[in-house]
Amino acid sequence: MIKTYLKTAFRSLVKNKGFTFINVLGLALGLAACMLIVFYVFDELSYDRFNTKVDRIFRVNNEVKFGGNTNSYACSPAPTAAALKADFPEIEQVVRFRNRGGNNVKKGNQDIREEKMIYADNSIFDVFTLPMISGSKATALTAPNTVVINETTALKYFNKTNAVGETLTFNGNQPYKVTAVIKDIPKQSHFNFDFFIAMPGLDESKEDAWFSEDFNTYVLLKAGANANKLSGKLTDFFRRRAGPQLAGLLHLTFDKFEQSGNYIKLYLFPLKKIHLESNIGSELGANGNIQYVYIFALVAIFILLIACVNFMNLSTARSSNRAREVGVRKVLGSPRKYLIAQFLTESILVTLFATVIAVLAAWALLPLFNQMAGKELEITRQIVRWILPALLVIVIIIGCLAGSYPALYLSAFQPIKVLKGTISTGFKGGVLRSFLVVFQFAISIFLIIGTLVINNQLKYIQSKDLGFNRDHVLVVYNLWALGEGAKTFKQEIKQLSGVESVSISGALPTGGTRNATSFFKDQVLDQKRAVTSQEWTVDEDYIKTLKIKMVSGRNFSAAMRTDTAGLIINEAAAKLLNFKDPLNQTLYTPADNMLTKMAQFHIIGVMKDFNFKSLRDNVTPLVFLYGQDRGAMSIRLKSNNIPLLISQVGTKYKELGKGQQFNYSFMDNDFDALYRSEQRMGQIFITFTSLAIIIACLGLFGLTAYAAEQRTKEIGIRKVLGASVSAIVGMLSKDFILLVFISIVIATPLAWWAMHNWLEGFAYRQNIQWWVVALAGAGAIAIAFVTISFQSVKAALTNPVKSLKSE
Structure with a gap:
């Protein structure tokens, strides 16, 4: 039929x-x-599912409302991990990451720039599923100046996967001993690094600083533990642990701090939801949606x-x-x-x-x-x-x-x-x-x-006026690798035909490492008279190079030594500070992670707001400090022969950097990458x-x-x-x-x-x-x-x- x-x-x-x-x-x-x-x-749905304990792994997120801003971060203070494990028996293990950016790694006579580097606690192997090819999980990241690398990196530098005992040299003179080699992390992971550096070698990881949120912290719960109930306890946990430092800094209790409308909240976020449902500050990689x-x-x-x-x-x-x-x-x-x-x-x-x-x-x-x-x-x-x-x-x-x-x-x-x-x-x-x-x-x-x-x-x-001009700007990275030669490099690039202006800075409007801090209107550190702001270190040519418009006051000047204590704020910061006239007003900010010292600055100018974050977000307060942060160089071009000019810049970089790898991009392309x-x-x-x-x-x-x-x-x-x-x-x-x-x-x-x-x-x-x-x-x-x-x-x-x- x-x-x-x-x-x-x-x-x-x-x-x-x-x-x-x-x-x-x-x-x-x-x-x-x-x-x-x-x-x-x-x-998209398979991200982080390779971890055998995925259902029990959570990240400690941090939401802060202070100084007129509300921000969420995928990180928490350095002592959070150890304190959580000590206070809550339902937590089986904790691990911290600290992203300090990349380093140059020597291979023969060549220096290769490696960006996929991160500091990690040795407990990473107890929390995440990272199979080892060689080495011991028990001791891989317990000693300073040791590093765990993945299989691809081992083959790249040593032509073998059993690289335990070999040495990698970072930044020309920093030796790191390879203690283990792991298999490459699957692409479906919310973080994907090639180098894991031992956390004990990082001094800030040992600080008892409860108001410096720089560490991505993960917890592994014991089987049967209630994550929602534990998450609800974290705010009180933070109040108890950080209370003494808050009293010392602002002379306040948490009750009075919160009565004024401010708060700091810690909460748990499931590992399996990070890739698709998290897009906050200090993420370890680009997430989906x-x-x-x-x-x-x-x-x-x-x-x-x-x-x-x-x-x-x-x-x-x-x-x-x-x-x-x-x-x-x-x-x-x-x-x-x-x-x-x-x-x-x-x-x-x-x-x-x-x-x-x-x-x-x-x-x-x-x-x-x-x-x-x-x-x-x-x-x-x-x-x-x-x-x-x-x-x-x-x-x-x-x-x-x-x-x-x-x-x-x-x-x-x-x-x-x-x-x-x-x-x-x-x-x-x-x-x-x-x-x-x-x-x-x-x-x-x-x-x-x-x-x-x-x-x-x-x-x-693509067509919106962002408040700065991203067209025809060449960005050269890793200026810190030139050391004091960065100043010479800037002067030599200025002399090239086809270069309009040059600036060296620690941050760019199209992304990269950024810092946030709180500025106070008086030394008493009154929380009601504070603004939480982005803090960028720039030179005297930054505003001119990016064509940022000034509303009042002036730009930084190399001829005025007092400008090292000067600030240029944007309109959003001026609005929250609510000065009748912000020019020449004084602001104070913590000078260290332990909040024991204060730095004093005076406002010399107000710049027009510009979009330094995604257009998904409103413009928030931004403060420029005058200094020599050798993060990147921005070069505004006026040449018709761009390839020739890039070649000349690359040649001068390699001469001063003694063979350092020349990395560059165009600012408009970096902007497009955001979207x-x-x-x-x-x-x-x-x-x-x-x-x-x-x-x-x-x-x-x-x-x-x-x-x-x-x-x-x-x-x-x-x-x-x-x-x-x-x-x-x-x-x-x-x-x-x-x-x-x-x-x-x-x-x-x-x-x-x-x-x-x-x-x-x-x-x-x-x-x-x-x-x-x-x-x-x-x-x-x-x-x-x-x-x-x-x-x-x-x-x-x-x-x-x-x-x-x-x-």
């Missing part, structure tokens, strides 16, 4: 090649797109639904062509269940063909998708093991769902009505088909509006929106063909009576165009609501413009009309004699 079903189904599909082609193509495109998105979603996972999962479902809708629409639309087949079969005694089985077999067979094509297409398109998504997805044995059974289930489910209505609809025909020719045919009267067409195009219009809004926001980001996830999202959105529209149009194309076929005689009569081609095209098109209009009415408010919520994530955003909705609607109508017109014109141009002869 099954063999007969398959043979009959195959013959039917071959006989109706056009129908089969459209359905197979539509389903294949939908399934291929769905598979690619599923790969992306599963990759759970919103994008939801969005792409929804897009995948939409595309698959559109493909299934096509199948149902085309199958019911061609029902008249098979009505007599069903009637004859029923007269000959075929039960309805056999007819249903026959049509479901055809549906599953089409789905199977489409799935095979979809798998091949997804495999072929994976490299392109990786490029768009910034991923390194690959089809591994593990993926094959779960995807093959999943695809088999999908074939059955989609085949049955997509073929269920046609099967039930066709098998329900009454033989007498069929053979008398009284079965209603054509597009008219197909309420379900009309609903499905509306559904398809509503989804397509929703995606079109979403794509236009995303692109509009990205263009707004790379949005740019990738935009590209993927455009691609899959286009696929959704193509699949929807395939269905509309097929429906139009059947509608025209079923009205062949009517068209012939109208032409004989003098109807023009345009009149016939209009007649065949109006029903479909009306459905597209209905789709616009349904999709527009839903799309506006969804994209409005997405834009809420940006402090600076472009509102949804009326023309976006108009353009999406007009585009959908135009696409639908072109699709319909192809078949309509073809039908309208048919010889009426041939039409009237047709049966």
Whole structure:
């Protein structure tokens, strides 16, 4: 029986090649797109799951409201880890990280810049799953000046994985002994470092400073421990531990501190949620966004639904062509269940063909998708093991769902009505088909509006006046590696033709290491007269090089020695300080982590606010200090021969740095990198929106063909009576165009609501413009009309004699 079903189904599909082609193509495109998105979603959801204790690992986050600002950090004070383990028996182990940036590592005569370095406690191996190739977990990071490296790094520097006992030299004169080699950390990790340096070698890790939050702290709970209950205890824990230092610093108790509206809260955040649900200060790497996972999962479902809708629409639309087949079969005694089985077999067979094509297409398109998504997805044995059974289930489910209505609809025909020719045919009267067409195009219009809004926001980001000029600025990193030669380097670069101005600074508006501190309006350190602010060390040329505008006062001057105690604040800081005139006012700030010394500064200028963080955030207080922080050099260019100038800068850097690696970038590219996830999202959105529209149009194309076929005689009569081609095209098109209009009415408010919520994530955003909705609607109508017109014109141009002869 099954063999007969398959043979009959195959013959039917071959006989109706056009129908089969459209359905197979539509389903294949939908399934291929769905598979690619599923790969992306599963990759995003798999972060940190390689850790065997992932459900018991939590990071200690820190939320602070003080000095007019509320900030959240993925770090906590140095003594937090040890104190937590001592105070809470439900904590099995703790570990700290301290990110101090990269170092130069010597390999032969070459110095290689390595950025993936971090200080870590030896307990890292008890908390995280980091398999060792060689070395001992018990002692790997217990002694100062020791380091654990990964497999790739061991091969890079020593051409072997058993590198225990070897020595690496950092920054020309700092020897570090390799005590262990671990396997490379999986890419699906919220942190991914090549070097783990022993924490005992870092003096600040031993300080009892409760108001200096620099250490990423993780806790491993004992099995069965209640994380929520423990998290609720951490605020009181911090009050108890840090209370004496708060009293010494501000002469306050925590009760009075909080009565004024300030607070400091510690809380636990699950390891498995960090990648997708955490984007706060001091993260150990760039995280994803759970919103994008939801969005792409929804897009995948939409595309698959559109493909299934096509199948149902085309199958019911061609029902008249098979009505007599069903009637004859029923007269000959075929039960309805056999007819249903026959049509479901055809549906599953089409789905199977489409799935095979979809798998091949997804495999072929994976490299392109990786490029768009910034991923390194690959089809591994593990993926094959779960995807093959999943695809088999999908074939059955989609085949049955997509073929269920046609099967039930066709098998329900009454033989007498069929053979008398009284079965209603054509597009008219197909309420379900009309609903499905509306559904398809509503989804397509929703995606079109979403794509236009995303692109509009990205263009707004690119064109917005940030308050500084990022164009034609070359950034050279690691100036500290030049030592005192950095000053000479700056002077020599200034002399190059094509250089407008040069600045050396510790921070840049496009990212990098930054410090935050609190400034007080008096020595009493009154918390009500404080501002928490970013603190950047810059030179006298910084403002000129980045073309930051001054509101009042003046810039730093190398000729004025007192400027080392001067400050330039931005408008946001001036507003919170609330001085009648901020110029020449005095501010105080802690001079060490233990808060035992205070530094005194006076305000010499106020600069206009500029966006030094993502446009998702409002501009917060910022203070410039005058000094020589050799973090990076910004070079404003005015040359037409940029490659030559870069070569000259690189040559001078290597001369003064004695072979140090020359690293540079352009500030506008660094700015674009801040929004790379949005740019990738935009590209993927455009691609899959286009696929959704193509699949929807395939269905509309097929429906139009059947509608025209079923009205062949009517068209012939109208032409004989003098109807023009345009009149016939209009007649065949109006029903479909009306459905597209209905789709616009349904999709527009839903799309506006969804994209409005997405834009809420940006402090600076472009509102949804009326023309976006108009353009999406007009585009959908135009696409639908072109699709319909192809078949309509073809039908309208048919010889009426041939039409009237047709049966």
